[in-house]
Amino acid sequence: MVVAQRPNLAYVIIDTERCKGCRLCISVCPKKIIGLASHINQMGYTPAVVIEEKAHECTGCTACAIMCPDTVISVYRCDRVPSKPAS
Amino acid sequence: MTKFSISELDTVLYHRPESLEDYPFHFCPGCGHGIVFRLIAEIVDELNIKERAVCVACVGCSVNSYHYFNFDGLESAHGRAPAVATAIKRCHPHLVPFTYQGDGDLAAIGTAEIVHACARGENITTIFVNNAVYGMTGGQMAPTTLVGMYSTSTPGGRKPSLSGYPIRVCEMLSTLDGTAYVARVSVHNPAAVRKTKQAIKLAFRTQLANLGMSLVEVLSPCPVNWRLEPVKALEWLVKHMLPQYPLGEFKVIEAVAALKKGDRLCTKK
Numbered sequence: 001m002v003v004a005q006r007p008n009l010a011y012v013i014i015d016t017e018r019c020k021g022c023r024l025c026i027s028v029c030p031k032k033i034i035g036l037a038s039h040i041n042q043m044g045y046t047p048a049v050v051i052e053e054k055a056h057e058c059t060g061c062t063a064c065a066i067m068c069p070d071t072v073i074s075v076y077r078c079d080r081v082p083s084k085p086a087s
Numbered sequence: 088m089t090k091f092s093i094s095e096l097d098t099v100l101y102h103r104p105e106s107l108e109d110y111p112f113h114f115c116p117g118c119g120h121g122i123v124f125r126l127i128a129e130i131v132d133e134l135n136i137k138e139r140a141v142c143v144a145c146v147g148c149s150v151n152s153y154h155y156f157n158f159d160g161l162e163s164a165h166g167r168a169p170a171v172a173t174a175i176k177r178c179h180p181h182l183v184p185f186t187y188q189g190d191g192d193l194a195a196i197g198t199a200e201i202v203h204a205c206a207r208g209e210n211i212t213t214i215f216v217n218n219a220v221y222g223m224t225g226g227q228m229a230p231t232t233l234v235g236m237y238s239t240s241t242p243g244g245r246k247p248s249l250s251g252y253p254i255r256v257c258e259m260l261s262t263l264d265g266t267a268y269v270a271r272v273s274v275h276n277p278a279a280v281r282k283t284k285q286a287i288k289l290a291f292r293t294q295l296a297n298l299g300m301s302l303v304e305v306l307s308p309c310p311v312n313w314r315l316e317p318v319k320a321l322e323w324l325v326k327h328m329l330p331q332y333p334l335g336e337f338k339v340i341e342a343v344a345a346l347k348k349g350d351r352l353c354t355k356k
Contacts, residue, residue, distance in 0.1 A: 010100060022117035022310075022317040028277055045116065063277040065101035069121030070112050075100040
């Protein structure tokens with residue numbers, strides 16, 4: 001799976017086929033980067049997905065993963081490229 | 088913006104715990120059981136007791152726990168989980184049995200078992216998930232149902248004149264001398280979930296240090312039987328359940344407090 005991300009920023013991966021669309025992650029995300037998908041998954045629910053335009057705002061707080069009742073969310077931080085110092 | 092693929096080089100901030108099987112939960116959307124199951128699996132991983140932990144499941148929504156946990160589990164008769172855990176602990180003192188019970192199981196049919204397990208001061212851990220209804224059977228009134236709350240068996244709201252008052256289990260059991268650690272926590276927001284994890288971890292450590300009975304009550308939403316959306320159910324929990332069931336630690340004996348204090352000193356260093 002390929003996700004849009006920037007170096008040294010966190011990103012969220014959601015297993016959409018197991019998501020039950022309870023929206024708890026959407027309600028707790030401080031940056032509101034998670035939203036509901038426009039499709040229905042194999043279980044018949046509308047899963048949560050990361051909104052691509054906002055994906056770079058993820059702070060890696062893991063609030064969504066902590067609240068997810070179905071453990072479908074995992075959070076990573078991209079460390080491969082050192083970040084540029086803020087000028 | 089550059090596109091990268093997921094690599095092992097990335098730092099994992101959060102991932103599914105190893106002690107949780109790769110098997111989807113059967114719970115309804117937004118159910119708090121999933122959160123508590125995951126927390127227990129994380130704690131078992133962190134304490135490195137996967138080979139010794141034994142989950143004693145009760146009857147209710149938590150009944151399928153043997154599908155989810157990647158360690159030993161045992162199914163008990165309705166409400167009798169503390170008795171089964173007692174037997175496991177007495178016969179195999181090196182194991183770490185814990186019971187996972189709902190409010191219909193622990194506070195209704197299993198009241199005698201939990202009260203006497205606490206009175207004997209058995210060295211076991213109990214996770215008590217309180218969602219104020221009988222979830223699996225369709226939302227009937229449980230002993231913990233709030234006054235005035237609707238359920239399928241109290242269609243006009245629970246009336247004290249007919250069906251009495253809700254039981255505050257933690258307050259009741261903290262008066263018994265055998266209990267070492269009794270706490271009530273909730274899962275209504277990420278901060279509360281983190282506190283829940285700390286409380287459950289301390290309960291397990293109480294057992295590992297042979298200090299006595301530890302019980303953690305977790306207030307959890309049941310969106311389907313409360314007839315609310317998952318997010319609204321959490322708001323309802325905060326508004327109605329927290330005043331009736333105040334959060335906090337009701338009993339922490341000195342030895343457990345020392346365990347807790349030791350943690351803080353370690354983290355400071």
